[in-house]
Amino acid sequence: MNKLILGRYLPGDSLLYRLDPRGKFLITFYFIGIVFLANNVASYGFLLLFVLFAVYLSKINLGFFLRGLRPMFWLILFTVVLQMFFTPSQHPLWSFGILTLSKEGLVISAYIFVRFVLIIFVSTLLTLTTTPIEISDSIESILKPLKAIKFPVTQVALMLSIALRFVPLLIDETTKIMDAQRARGVDFGEGGLIKRIKSFVPILIPLFVSSFSIAYDLAIAMESRGYKDGEGRSKYRVLSWSTRDTVAAIVMLLITVILLFIRSY
Amino acid sequence: MEIIFKHVTHAYEANNPLAALGLDDVSVDIKDKKFTAIIGKTGSGKSTLVRHINALLKPTSGTIMVGDREINAETNNKNLKSLRKNVGMVFQFPESQLFEDTVEKDIMFGPMNFGVSEEDAKTAAHDMIKLVGLDEKYLSKSPFDLSGGQMRRVAIAGVLATHPETIILDEPTAGLDPVGRKEIMDLFKNLQTEGRTIILITHNMDDVANYADEVVVMHDGKKIAEGTPMEVFNNQKLLTDDMLTLPQSAIFAQKLSQKYFNFDQLPITISDLSTEIKRQINGD
Numbered sequence: 001m002n003k004l005i006l007g008r009y010l011p012g013d014s015l016l017y018r019l020d021p022r023g024k025f026l027i028t029f030y031f032i033g034i035v036f037l038a039n040n041v042a043s044y045g046f047l048l049l050f051v052l053f054a055v056y057l058s059k060i061n062l063g064f065f066l067r068g069l070r071p072m073f074w075l076i077l078f079t080v081v082l083q084m085f086f087t088p089s090q091h092p093l094w095s096f097g098i099l100t101l102s103k104e105g106l107v108i109s110a111y112i113f114v115r116f117v118l119i120i121f122v123s124t125l126l127t128l129t130t131t132p133i134e135i136s137d138s139i140e141s142i143l144k145p146l147k148a149i150k151f152p153v154t155q156v157a158l159m160l161s162i163a164l165r166f167v168p169l170l171i172d173e174t175t176k177i178m179d180a181q182r183a184r185g186v187d188f189g190e191g192g193l194i195k196r197i198k199s200f201v202p203i204l205i206p207l208f209v210s211s212f213s214i215a216y217d218l219a220i221a222m223e224s225r226g227y228k229d230g231e232g233r234s235k236y237r238v239l240s241w242s243t244r245d246t247v248a249a250i251v252m253l254l255i256t257v258i259l260l261f262i263r264s265y
Numbered sequence: 266m267e268i269i270f271k272h273v274t275h276a277y278e279a280n281n282p283l284a285a286l287g288l289d290d291v292s293v294d295i296k297d298k299k300f301t302a303i304i305g306k307t308g309s310g311k312s313t314l315v316r317h318i319n320a321l322l323k324p325t326s327g328t329i330m331v332g333d334r335e336i337n338a339e340t341n342n343k344n345l346k347s348l349r350k351n352v353g354m355v356f357q358f359p360e361s362q363l364f365e366d367t368v369e370k371d372i373m374f375g376p377m378n379f380g381v382s383e384e385d386a387k388t389a390a391h392d393m394i395k396l397v398g399l400d401e402k403y404l405s406k407s408p409f410d411l412s413g414g415q416m417r418r419v420a421i422a423g424v425l426a427t428h429p430e431t432i433i434l435d436e437p438t439a440g441l442d443p444v445g446r447k448e449i450m451d452l453f454k455n456l457q458t459e460g461r462t463i464i465l466i467t468h469n470m471d472d473v474a475n476y477a478d479e480v481v482v483m484h485d486g487k488k489i490a491e492g493t494p495m496e497v498f499n500n501q502k503l504l505t506d507d508m509l510t511l512p513q514s515a516i517f518a519q520k521l522s523q524k525y526f527n528f529d530q531l532p533i534t535i536s537d538l539s540t541e542i543k544r545q546i547n548g549d
Contacts, residue, residue: 173361179321180362183354184423185346185378202374205364209409 014059021134023245028126068124083109132164266332268295273327287313289486302473305483319352353429359420369404393422431462474512474533514538
């Protein structure tokens, strides 16, 4: 349960922690976009170096990022193998029926692999250094212009932060209920498929019941403290854009220029 | 069953910067057929300690002997059923474990998992619902239609239905009304006098004074004291270090000793207190 690294915050302090979450959020998505601009060994190598440098700046152990790859392992393997054997080529090194292995195929699958690593590392970097609440605040701030077309930005942001708040709560609750049912003799992950699926009923039902009751309690607690959504709510956490955020944005622009240069070189 | 902890250490998230010691070199001997209370502040490792007894958690180092069964870092998750059948565990707010559509089925769930026949499980359900002080008519109801206190009793019945030799209670009476909590505590005390081993985690010092034979005091993942309730509540060092609070009777005795009265050892239950006051009044 607690081995999920993807989407998890790790308390710490470094330059990347202090960057404005809005900037970090946008930069992450921008970076994922420009990953697709890379088209040769030099450009992929350049991006990889940049990401490793960012990891170094975050002062977080590289192990965390490698563990972030683990849940995606099968997806990566599947995509890479697919590319490796199904890339059409004039000069196959080996072929069997519809399967062909060629130099081009190997190169493309290596690119795809690096692309996965880049994207997962960067998004792990964002979530490890940014609290979920900062992420939802920055989404609210970024979506603000949509207010003009009557999009309920504050409600969406509230829903998002409540949903995020529920994740650790539900994980705790699940662990608790699993322990209780284990103590009553349930063996999770033993027996045939049907038996395994059945063993989740004693978790899911209590989990539903308790999340409904937590949601009720939360709604009552919010109302009793006078929560009313709408215009003019002030913010407890104020986001502030500083020079280093501008610098980070400029660095990203430079990277794009260098990338475009390497790409056409 | 006697339960012996030998130098047990448990680290949460062992290979990670968030690692925290849940238990730090704890050695403790929980005696067979006794009522042992485990006390300590929130986060002191009480729950972590008892979760080792039925291998819900495994030690990072050290061993636990439960009867003649050994649990250590290498214990695997297979074949734990016989252990868990013998060690029943009532968690905090156990009503959150209810899930079946009738109370009867929910109580039968534990025994059936441990391979008891349906008939025997049914008999157990009928016996247990009466034992926890509810009418048999509740057996056909949905557990979700019951009040909080009734749900708690059904959940406790569900744990007792496997007839465990050792019963672990993690604050079983939190949030119950005073009458309800006395009934439940008396029930566990009766089970102990009938020959079960009871381990109770609690913040209620009066329960410790009234029911426990032995007390273990935990602080920051370490065991800092153990002994009879009388010894522990008269341990001046623990009191001055603010490691525990006293039962009501002892607080009353402390106040009395500021005027006219003199106690060699603080009485911890109401009956001890009243006998002692009577003795001193008649004696003086």
